[in-house]
Amino acid sequence: MVNYDSKEWLRFLINFPKADTVRKLTPYMIIMGLYSLGISYLIIGVWQLKDTSDLRNISLMHSLLGFVISMLLVFRTNTAYDRWWEGRRLWGALVNNSRNLALKINTLVPEEHVNERNFYRFMIPNFAYALKNHLRGNFLETEFTETGLFKLYDLRQHDHIPNQIAGAIFNQTVDLQRRGILLPEHLIFLNPELQSLMDVCGACERIRKTPIPYSYSAFLKKFIIIYCITLPLGYVFSLHYLVIPFVIFIFYVLASLEVIAEEIEDPFGTDSNDLPLDDISAGIQATVGQAFPEARQ
Amino acid sequence: MVNYDSKEWLRFLINFPKADTVRKLTPYMIIMGLYSLGISYLIIGVWQLKDTSDLRNISLMHSLLGFVISMLLVFRTNTAYDRWWEGRRLWGALVNNSRNLALKINTLVPEEHVNERNFYRFMIPNFAYALKNHLRGNFLETEFTETGLFKLYDLRQHDHIPNQIAGAIFNQTVDLQRRGILLPEHLIFLNPELQSLMDVCGACERIRKTPIPYSYSAFLKKFIIIYCITLPLGYVFSLHYLVIPFVIFIFYVLASLEVIAEEIEDPFGTDSNDLPLDDISAGIQATVGQAFPEARQ
Amino acid sequence: MVNYDSKEWLRFLINFPKADTVRKLTPYMIIMGLYSLGISYLIIGVWQLKDTSDLRNISLMHSLLGFVISMLLVFRTNTAYDRWWEGRRLWGALVNNSRNLALKINTLVPEEHVNERNFYRFMIPNFAYALKNHLRGNFLETEFTETGLFKLYDLRQHDHIPNQIAGAIFNQTVDLQRRGILLPEHLIFLNPELQSLMDVCGACERIRKTPIPYSYSAFLKKFIIIYCITLPLGYVFSLHYLVIPFVIFIFYVLASLEVIAEEIEDPFGTDSNDLPLDDISAGIQATVGQAFPEARQ
Amino acid sequence: MVNYDSKEWLRFLINFPKADTVRKLTPYMIIMGLYSLGISYLIIGVWQLKDTSDLRNISLMHSLLGFVISMLLVFRTNTAYDRWWEGRRLWGALVNNSRNLALKINTLVPEEHVNERNFYRFMIPNFAYALKNHLRGNFLETEFTETGLFKLYDLRQHDHIPNQIAGAIFNQTVDLQRRGILLPEHLIFLNPELQSLMDVCGACERIRKTPIPYSYSAFLKKFIIIYCITLPLGYVFSLHYLVIPFVIFIFYVLASLEVIAEEIEDPFGTDSNDLPLDDISAGIQATVGQAFPEARQ
Amino acid sequence: MVNYDSKEWLRFLINFPKADTVRKLTPYMIIMGLYSLGISYLIIGVWQLKDTSDLRNISLMHSLLGFVISMLLVFRTNTAYDRWWEGRRLWGALVNNSRNLALKINTLVPEEHVNERNFYRFMIPNFAYALKNHLRGNFLETEFTETGLFKLYDLRQHDHIPNQIAGAIFNQTVDLQRRGILLPEHLIFLNPELQSLMDVCGACERIRKTPIPYSYSAFLKKFIIIYCITLPLGYVFSLHYLVIPFVIFIFYVLASLEVIAEEIEDPFGTDSNDLPLDDISAGIQATVGQAFPEARQ
Structure with missing residues (x-):
């Protein structure tokens, strides 16, 4: 994730970092x-079409459909943002549940059970x-900390x-109850945090594995491309060679929305717009x- | 579900898979x-209406209503997408609850109770x-795995x-508690997963059985058809025969939105846009x- | 509720069922x-106003406000749809909780307690x-099934x-616990389903009894009527007598949205757009x- | 709250109740x-500006910004409506929880404990x-019913x-448990209703005390006023004195949306659009x- | 937070407090x-471009993109408002849970345990x-009240x-259960409030630390700046020097929306639009x- 100060407007205009x-x-x-340029040259220089050519009125289509395409793209970006934000909420929930679980375990498991703690x-x-x-899609052994009760070789690396890990935490917790260190009620006390681990995991997998429906995505791309390709046909009559920056800028706006949507709808990668999962x-x-407390000494 | 790479724009333009x-x-x-073509020929070739014909101004209607129709269709597609996504969330919840239930049972039911596990x-x-x-709407015996405690002939195939199956899981769980293998507290510990089975089922049935209200759907279709049918009447005066691709493209955009909505609002079928329930x-x-653990040997 | 196949477009165009x-x-x-027709006749035939009349430009108002009215009506319909869908979700929740309650009771209450089951x-x-x-707003005795423990005359028909009924179910459940047939923990196990009964009831009552705020509804109707009544004043200059179908169609679109909203915002009646509560x-x-199991013999 | 039949359109047009x-x-x-009128008189009668005056084109601003202002106001009204509806849901939740709490207490506390019941x-x-x-913001002694265990003078009227009251209900419930009339499990059974009392209270306070951010509200008002004040400047050239009803109507539409939003965003008062809290x-x-049952005799 | 009466319209027009x-x-x-002014002077005074210059038609771009920019900005402001409101809900939840926790503790912990209470x-x-x-981002010792069981020096001020504090509350609660003052069931009774403390904390941190994705924010700023910078180029031909207030007002509207969004999306600071966390x-x-009760004496 890029950290930035959203109030420095000028830097936004002249900076083009990788995520831009x-x-x-x-x-x-x-x-x-x-x-x-080619279309303009053909229409103005080669064919020398007049201002009264019917082709000019093809721009009626662009204004009639201008609203649909805008709305579709803005909704598209918002839907992608919602997924990004849901991903962030899920990791926020993981933070909360990890902390609460740690606070509860610290107070429920007496200090003499060093290994269990x-x-x-x-x-x-x-x-x-x-x-x-x-x-x-990977597994980094270096980010795994071994404990006296669970070693790296206990993990089957080709399974989920x-x-x-969630299974091991469940096992350990029920084991503590069997040994009388936790009361049966404590299992219910700990249950929300315990089951949230796999809930967060499943929800993240859902976001990562489910792109928007194919026919919707295909339709949107076809629509943008045809809309932009036909743009110079109509507007060249009123703008002449000025149609070139005109088309480039409109294309930039429409395509940016689609590109931003594509980038943020799977927020778990390592791109500059993705969530800071490492942090x-x-x-x-x-x-x-x-x-x-023992971790502080 | 079609798997696709949303970043290959060119392929989207020239490919027309079944879902398109x-x-x-x-x-x-x-x-x-x-x-x-017929309308244009009549107006231009046969009746030879002049540019000052009142009919030309019928296009005022299209620009006045252009916004309503766009907005209705974009909302329609979004509502359908919400159902599709809710369906996906429900199956995601089923994944989570199935996993958590398995992890909990594995740790609560001792290994010697082979049949129960x-x-x-x-x-x-x-x-x-x-x-x-x-x-x-079907039942595939081949996808049902028999267990020592529940056979295929225990299922009444004309009932729900x-x-x-959920009933059998409830029975087995309460039976384990009666036999003292599970404590009464464990029933509460397992309850969220147990009751989620039928919650997911009921919610999926709700999505599948409830189309949008008839009068809304009927109104939308009537609106699209009349809007498109009257399109060439007004625009033929400024576009002449160019009105033909003009009308086709606008129809393509509007009808696509409705067609996509129809396809994705019931996401549990086997169409290419439906959810990958088999996976x-x-x-x-x-x-x-x-x-x-015993499943791994 | 009308059942329909949303893919038969042609039937939608030529059919006008009661719900249309x-x-x-x-x-x-x-x-x-x-x-x-009257306005057109007055302006064209009687007063013979010229094209340069200021009245013509009243249509500037219609294009300036065209967006607000469209957006208000589309949002209005969507809000109504949200209520309709919330009603459907509530009844879906009732289905889920009824099923789960039945599955739990079946397994918790032994078969010998025939009356209680x-x-x-x-x-x-x-x-x-x-x-x-x-x-x-009614009560049908024929749809009430008496049981050995609760008869029709136990109901005070002028009370809620x-x-x-929810009270009787609570009483019976606590009674079973007092008699030792259910454990205290089972009360907590059954609690989500028990309390959902009145939750669903209260939420349905809320939807049924709370129309959108009066001033909002009154404003919307005034707006639509004034907007449509002034429509022919401006557009008659460019459309002449064609303004008649023009006005009718625009009125049809705008008023349909309001009418659909009115119909679906209280989804519990017996209209053709209402939810299939009987089913x-x-x-x-x-x-x-x-x-x-005993119900199957 | 005004009760009304949303289907009597004509009455809406000619009626102007207090809430309108x-x-x-x-x-x-x-x-x-x-x-x-003043602006028109100055421009037409006094300064006699021509149609080619640049001032005429100030209306370009109104069409360019027409969309933003519409959208802002429609969203504003919708946000206010969401608060109104959230208020209604909260009171609906209070209804549900009050009923469930009563049903549970009735069945858990035996009939001989008259005072407690x-x-x-x-x-x-x-x-x-x-x-x-x-x-x-007040307290009505007449709406408070004293009970044998809680008198009016037990209330400190300057505190919350x-x-x-919620505290007294908590105390009574734990007291019943201490005396063995309720089991410890019953406390958990009653917990959702008990804690919902202050949850509803806090959420209502949140809605009542938090208007939308000041800078948003100030911006909106400035925008509406400047937009309307500049309206006659541009449109007087095409509408002449017809600009007067034109401006009045557009102002009516835009200001109504803001006024409705202001009225419904705090739904707990005694205005005609407020929620029927007394009922x-x-x-x-x-x-x-x-x-x-004893209440019925 | 600025407190204001949203109904005094005139004051909004002439007042410009710090938050405006x-x-x-x-x-x-x-x-x-x-x-x-510079652009106008160049085009009108220096280059003396004619009305038929192609540059005039650059305003076609502004009307074609006017909808996208409006919609993007309105959505941007709404998203920011949603975060602001979520922040408010979270602090509302903290209010509710703090109150319920206090009411529960008061009734569960007998009066003789003065220190614990x-x-x-x-x-x-x-x-x-x-x-x-x-x-x-700070810590104010003056706002911390010491208790007999927890002193200021018990806090490690560089840790979280x-x-x-939440950990200390957990410890104290489990300690009360160990000493038999609370029953095991009471831990479950208190659990929703206990775990909500860190849930609220984590959710607030999430809002504060996660700005909208960089590429979205950068795109929006580039879009606004280019849109406004090119505004006078096209409109100077129809408005001449009137284009100056025209551009200023449009810039004011668009930039205000972005500025409001920036201000309210992190609602926990001490700006005038931020939430009244001190109150x-x-x-x-x-x-x-x-x-x-002892606090009242």
Whole structure:
């Protein structure tokens, strides 16, 4: 994620960092410019069509459909933003539940059960790191902290890793109850946090694996391309060669909306617009640690 | 569901897979083209109406109503998308609850109760498959896995099948409590997952059985058809025969929105835009299996 | 509710079932037509106003306000649809909770307690029927099934009937706990379903009893009427007698949106756009029955 | 709240009850009319500006910004409506929870504990009345029913009254548990209703005390006033003295939206658009009473 | 937060308090004015371009894109408002949970446990104050009330402070259960309030730390600036020097929307549009105190 100060307007105008849509769209904007130049040259220079040509009125189509295309694209971007924000909420929920689980375990499991306390102290952040990597399609051994009760070789790396970590936490918790360290009521007390682990995981997987329906996405792209390709045909009569920046700018606006939507609708990657999952995981590790007094010595 | 890479723009323009609205709308687009040709020929060639004809101003109606029709259709598509996405969320919830239920059962029911553990290991995925088939109006025996405690002939195939499977899971769980294998508190610990089975089922049935209100749908279709049919009447004066692609393209845009909405508002079928319920069910089967160590041997 | 196949476009164009807004609006459309005819005749035939009359420019108002009125009406219809859909969700929740309650009772109350089991088997569907009738302002004795533990004469018919049925279910459940048939924990296990009965009831009452604020509704109607009444004044100069179908169609579109909103915002009646509460109640009766093995013999 | 039949269109056109925005806006509409008359007289009669004056083109601004202002106002009204509806949902939740609490208490507290039963029978409606009055900034002793266990003089009238009533209900409930009349599990069974009392109270306070951000509200008002004040400058050239009703009507539409929003965003007062809190409180009193058999004798 | 009476329209027009966007935008509006003056002088006075210059038609772009920019900005402001309102809801939830927790503790912990009761009486408001300061990036010792069981020096001021306070509350509660003052069921009874503390904290942190995606924000600013900079180019031909107020006003409207969005999307600061966290914290302190009878003496 790019950190930025949203109030420095001037920097926005002259800066083009990697995440900027201008940078991504530059080659396409050049193509649109050349295409508009060609069309203008043909219509003005070669065919020398008059202002009364019917072709001029093709711009009626652009104003009639201008509203639909605008609205579709704005809704498209908003839907993508909603997914991005839902992803952020889910990781926020993971932060909350990790912290609450750590605070509860710290107070329910007496200090003499060093191994059991360490288990939670390390496995809760392990879940966050594992989920982050699972959503990115890999597994980083270096981000896994071993505990006396759960070693790296206990993980089957080709199975669903967050599922195994959540399973281990469930097992440990019921085991503590069997041994009488936790009361049966404590299981119900801990249940919201325990079950939220896999709930967050499943919801993130849902966002990552479900793009918007194919026919909707295909329709939108066809619509944008045809709309922009026909733009110079009508407007060249009133703008002549000025139609070139005109088309480039309109294309920039419409395509930016689609490009932004594509980028933010899967928010778990490592692009500059994606969520800062590394930071969030590290934050979970820090506050979970702070919940256990022994971690401070 | 069609899997696609949303960033390959060019392929979208030249590809017309089965899910594409162009393919579905082609016959109607041809009819609209012929109709526009006929109208144009009548007005230009036969009646030779002048540019000052009042008919020309009928296009005032199209610009005055252009906004309503755009907005109605964009909202229509968004409402349909919301149902599609709600369907996806529900199946995501089923994934989460199936996994959590498996993790909890694995840890609560000791390993020596082989039959009981197998019951959950197979009946949880059975519920997902049965719900999938129930929503598609059939029942596939081949997708049902028998367990020592529940056989295929225990199912009354003309009754509500997911209801029976959920009922069997409830019975088994209370039976385990009666036998002292589960504590009374464990019933409360398991309750969220247990009751979510029929909650997901009922919510999916709601989406599948409730189309948008008849009068709304009928109004929308009448509106689109009259709007498009009157289009060439006004615009033929400024576009002449160019009105034919003009009308076809506008019809394509408006009708696509309605067609996409119709396709995605019932997301549980087997069309190319529908949700990948087979994959999700298989995913449930896989991760539920991984929760039980004995399934790995 | 009208069942229909949303893909048969042609039938939508030529069919005018009772639920169609065309049918409801026909008298008003005729009045608008006659009114436009009168205005046109006065302006064209009697006063013979010229094209340069200021009156012509009154249509500037219609284009300036065209957007507000469209947006208000589309939002109005969407708000009404949201209520309709919330009503549907509530009855969906009633289905889910009725089924889960039946499944839980079946497994918790042993088979020898025939009367108690019958009580739930009949009282759960009784609640659905009673709520349906309560929302429609009546009470149908024929839709009430008596049980050994609750007779028709136990109901005070002038008091709140769903409240009494929910109360009876609460009483019976606590009674079973007092007699030791249910454990105290089971009360918590059953609580979500028990309290959802009156939650659904109260939420349905809220939808039924709360129309949108008066000043909003009054403003909208005044706006539509003035907007349509002034329409022919401006457009008659460019359309002459063609202004008549022009005004009728625009009135049809705007008024349809308001009429649809009025129809669907209270979804519990017996109109053709209302929710199929009879079918849903019968569905509850069927699946609740299937949950009890003794009901099948 | 005004009760009305939304289907009598004609009455809406000719009726101007107190809640109607026409009535509230009349003085301002007269001012706008006089102002437009003045401007028109200056431009047409005094300065005799020609049609080619640049001033005419100031109306380009009105069409360019027409969309923003419409959209802002429609969203403004919708946001206000959402608050109004949230207020209604909260009071609906209070109805549901009051009823469920009464049904549960009736069945859990045996009939011989007359005083305790009476306590809940009167204190639950007392909470609704107290909350209603608290939101209106007063306290009506006449709407408070004393019980054997809680007298009017137990209330400290300068402290937060709903908080005290909820506290008394909590105290009574825990006291019943201490005396063994309720089991510990019953506390959990009753918890959702108990804690919902202050949840509803806090949420209502939030709506009442939080207007939309100042800079948003100030911007909107400035925008509407400048937009309307500049309206006659441009349109007087095409409409001449017809600009007067033109400006009045556009002002009526835009200002109505803002006025409606202002009225409904705080829904707990006694205006005609506010929620019928008196009726709802009386309804709670009635159905809570019906839950206790002794109340019927 | 600025308190204001939303019905005094005149004051809104002539007042420009610190929160008003006019005040913030004045320098930029002056720059836009000078820029428009320069452009107008060049085009009218220096180059003396004719009305038929192609440049005039650049305004076609402004009307074609006028809808997209309006919609984007209105959605932008609404998204920011949603965050502001979510922030308000979260603090409303903190109010509710603090009150309910105080009411429950008061009734569950007998009066003789003076120290324990005081602990909750002071630590619950301490959490609110600490969260407020945490969100503002500081810690005010003066707003922390020490109790017999928790002193200021128990806080590690460089760690997460709300986390420590919530942890102390958890510890104290489980300790009361261990000592038999609370029953195990009471832990479940108190759980919703206990875990809500860190839930609110995490959700507020999420809002504060997550601005909208960089590429979206950068695109929006580039779009506004280019749109406004090109405005005088086209409109100078029809408005001449009147284009100066024209451009200033349009810039004011568009930039205000962006500025308002920037201000309200992080609602936890001390700006005039931010939420009144100090007042809310003081309110929590007051009502929590009122829940404990000993606090009144």
